[in-house]
Amino acid sequence: MKQNLKTIRTVQFVTVVGMTLNIVLSIAKAAGGVLFHSQALLADAVHSLSDLVTDLAVIFGVKYWSAPPDRQHPYGHGRIETLVSAFIGIALAAVAVGLAWDAIGTIRHGSEHGPAGFAFAIAVFSIISKEVLFRWTRAKARQVHSSAMEANAWHHRSDAISSIPAALAIAVAYFFPKLQFIDPVGAILVSFFVLYAAWTIVRPTLQELSEAGVSQEDQAKIYRMATSLPGILGAHALRTRNAGGAIWADIHIIVDPDMTVREGHDISHQVRDLLVNSDLNIVDVVVHLEPPSPSKSKSAPAKNPDQPDLPFQS
Numbered sequence: 001m002k003q004n005l006k007t008i009r010t011v012q013f014v015t016v017v018g019m020t021l022n023i024v025l026s027i028a029k030a031a032g033g034v035l036f037h038s039q040a041l042l043a044d045a046v047h048s049l050s051d052l053v054t055d056l057a058v059i060f061g062v063k064y065w066s067a068p069p070d071r072q073h074p075y076g077h078g079r080i081e082t083l084v085s086a087f088i089g090i091a092l093a094a095v096a097v098g099l100a101w102d103a104i105g106t107i108r109h110g111s112e113h114g115p116a117g118f119a120f121a122i123a124v125f126s127i128i129s130k131e132v133l134f135r136w137t138r139a140k141a142r143q144v145h146s147s148a149m150e151a152n153a154w155h156h157r158s159d160a161i162s163s164i165p166a167a168l169a170i171a172v173a174y175f176f177p178k179l180q181f182i183d184p185v186g187a188i189l190v191s192f193f194v195l196y197a198a199w200t201i202v203r204p205t206l207q208e209l210s211e212a213g214v215s216q217e218d219q220a221k222i223y224r225m226a227t228s229l230p231g232i233l234g235a236h237a238l239r240t241r242n243a244g245g246a247i248w249a250d251i252h253i254i255v256d257p258d259m260t261v262r263e264g265h266d267i268s269h270q271v272r273d274l275l276v277n278s279d280l281n282i283v284d285v286v287v288h289l290e291p292p293s294p295s296k297s298k299s300a301p302a303k304n305p306d307q308p309d310l311p312f313q314s
Contacts, residue, residue: 089202096194103187123167130160158197257291
């Protein structure tokens with residue numbers, strides 16, 4: 001409970017700091033885009049403004065996905081965090097399409113004014129501040145194992161990256177007035193960066209919602225840990241599922257058929273405790289005990305724990 005409260009406070013504090021900076025940057029970019037006639041900077045302002053929506057989603061969502069398991073949600077509420085992450089990615093994609101559409105319209109109809117030099121200074125400030133915010137937010141997200149907060153960190157990174165073509169476009173259009181069309185072209189480049197960021201956020205949520213398990217590298221690590229304990233002859237039939245950065249697992253372990261129920265119970269708890277206390281963020285493990293198979297069959301444990309049989313076998 002204390003850990004959950006600490007996680008909630010960390011997520012909320014980091015997100016509020018990011019939201020405050022987003023408000024400042026949104027106002028500065030929007031004002032700069034209008035006053036200094038920069039389509040790219042104005043488009044970048046819209047991107048920064050979109051961060052506020054995702055910040056609010058994280059701030060209010062963390063209370064729900066950090067709630068402990070209950071009768072209706074025996075595996076916890078981690079999938080709420082997955083849905084929030086998906087929402088952030090979809091919001092980013094929508095912003096990207098809007099940026100590109102506006103920029104194409106500007107190229108088709110032209111612009112009477114080129115951007116002023118002060119617009120460039122605003123874009124550079126955005127790049128530096130959002131990159132610093134990205135690194136800090138990502139570090140905190142990994143510390144508390146929050147996929148939604150890490151998704152929001154990448155949103156900050158996308159804002160920093162999107163300001164780079166905006167800054168370059170503003171500089172070219174300012175120093176070479178005949179190339180004013182470069183400014184909306186920069187806005188189109190911004191949209192591609194944002195679309196890529198959206199995909200990097202949405203892709204893992206799609207894998208999680210489709211019940212994809214952990215990587216083969218992590219599966220091999222789980223097998224090695226499970227078979228490292230004395231009294232365990234082998235392991236197989238590992239199944240894993242993800243929810244909001246947390247992992248649930250089932251595993252079959254092979255033990256001496258003559259051990260008592262108490263001994264089997266104790267060894268299954270040793271396996272569970274070892275895995276739960278590992279660095280894989282496993283929150284629970286169901287351990288099934290089996291005797292050695294007398295014949296070579298699919299249900300026999302893998303000889304090499306690093307390359308186990310992955311499909312579940314009963």
